[in-house]
Amino acid sequence: MAVNRAEQRAATRRALLTEGRRRFAADGYHQVVLAEVARAAGVTKGAAYHHFDSKAGLFRAVVAEVQRELGERVAAEAERHEDLWEQLRAGCRAFLASGTDPAVRRILLVDAPTVLGWDEWRALDEESSARHLAEALTALVAAGTVADQPVEPLARLLSGAMNEAALWIARGGDSRATEQALDRLLSGLHTSA
Numbered sequence: 001m002a003v004n005r006a007e008q009r010a011a012t013r014r015a016l017l018t019e020g021r022r023r024f025a026a027d028g029y030h031q032v033v034l035a036e037v038a039r040a041a042g043v044t045k046g047a048a049y050h051h052f053d054s055k056a057g058l059f060r061a062v063v064a065e066v067q068r069e070l071g072e073r074v075a076a077e078a079e080r081h082e083d084l085w086e087q088l089r090a091g092c093r094a095f096l097a098s099g100t101d102p103a104v105r106r107i108l109l110v111d112a113p114t115v116l117g118w119d120e121w122r123a124l125d126e127e128s129s130a131r132h133l134a135e136a137l138t139a140l141v142a143a144g145t146v147a148d149q150p151v152e153p154l155a156r157l158l159s160g161a162m163n164e165a166a167l168w169i170a171r172g173g174d175s176r177a178t179e180q181a182l183d184r185l186l187s188g189l190h191t192s193a
Helices: 002-027 034-041 045-052 055-079 084-100 102-116 118-127 129-143 151-170 175-187
Strands: none
Touching (some): 002 055, 034 055, 055 084, 055 118, 055 129, 084 102, 084 129, 084 151, 084 175, 102 151, 118 129, 151 175
C-alpha cells in the first residue's frame, strides 16, 4: 500500500510540474494561478499546496527542472565531440539555441531572475549550465588551448554574455549572426588564434 501512495504522490507532483511548466512558459509567472494549475492537472488545490507550498514553490521546482534539463542538453551536445575546443563551441552553441525554447526563454531568462531574485537564479545556473562551462574552461586551460588564467571570471563573463545573447535570440535576434559573433569571441581565447 505504501508503494502505491508513493507512486500516487510522485504522479501528482509530476502532473503539477508538467502543467505548471506549460503555463509558466506560455503565460509567464504573474499570469499563472496555482488553483488553475491544480485543476488542469486533475488534482486539488490542497494537493498543490501540499507539494509546493505556493505558486512560488512550484515555480522554483519548474525552474530547477528546466535549468537541469538545459545543462544536460548543453553537456550532451558538447560530449558529441572528442576535441575539448569543439566541446566548448558545441556547448555554447547549444546554449544559445536554447533561446528558441519557450520554456527556457520565458521561465529561465525572463521570469526566473526577477521572481526568484538574482542570487537564487545564479545559484541554480551555477548548479547546471555555468558549472559545465567552468569545467570546460578549466580543461582547456589545463590543456594549454586557452591561456593560463583564472577560470571563474572568464566563465562568468561568457555565461553572462551567452545568457544575454540567448534572450536576444528569444526576442527575435539573428541566431546565425549571434553564432558567428560567438565563434569570433571564443577564437580570441584560443592560444593558436
